[in-house]
Amino acid sequence: NAGVTQTPKFRILKIGQSMTLQCTQDMNHNYMYWYRQDPGMGLKLIYYSVGAGITDKGEVPNGYNVSRSTTEDFPLRLELAAPSQTSVYFCASSPGQGGTDTQYFGPGTRLTVL
Amino acid sequence: EDQVTQSPEALRLQEGESSSLNCSYTVSGLRGLFWYRQDPGKGPEFLFTLYSAGEEKEKERLKATLTKKESFLHITAPKPEDSATYLCAVQARGSARQLTFGSGTQLTVLP
16 A cells, blocks of 8 residues: 655745645545644644545634645645744544544655745 | 753663653643654654653663653663653643643663
């Protein structure tokens, strides 16, 4: 199994540009998450989803949007990129209700906004 | 608000020199405490979950313990390949299983 995959691995954006970070999991997990990690800091939750069609805000949602149309995919949208969004973005998934609580992480997307 | 504080921020050990990493937490009802390992440029890799005070788990040279206020990750006779950042996270009861992370301890084991 591939687990959690993320694309792209690296991206440079100009201020005001938009992009979508892709996340796919093949473990049939119900719960999916987006985190950002700034240098020397822990991961902060941006958005999460407990199933297809259900999403909710985390600790730092401003400037981002998400959708969950399938169990497998959970894309993160940046509409108007700002330098403050320069970070490493990690997607994670966990089984959810009835399963273990362990979250499994993707390899990350390193985004720079200039 | 759930909070996690890890110490020290960085730790350098000689190969074979045992030590412990600390994770102090405050949470509104602990569902679980998680330890992850993160290598440079990679995503966090799951190590352990602890659910109740007094619980211990081991994996190779690593042993995690839990009290009502903190968790320790003990590293016995470390090797250079144990060098990584170790992240601690808590999960509150009644949540959608979100994790609140500490900022990590960067461990370097010198040969």
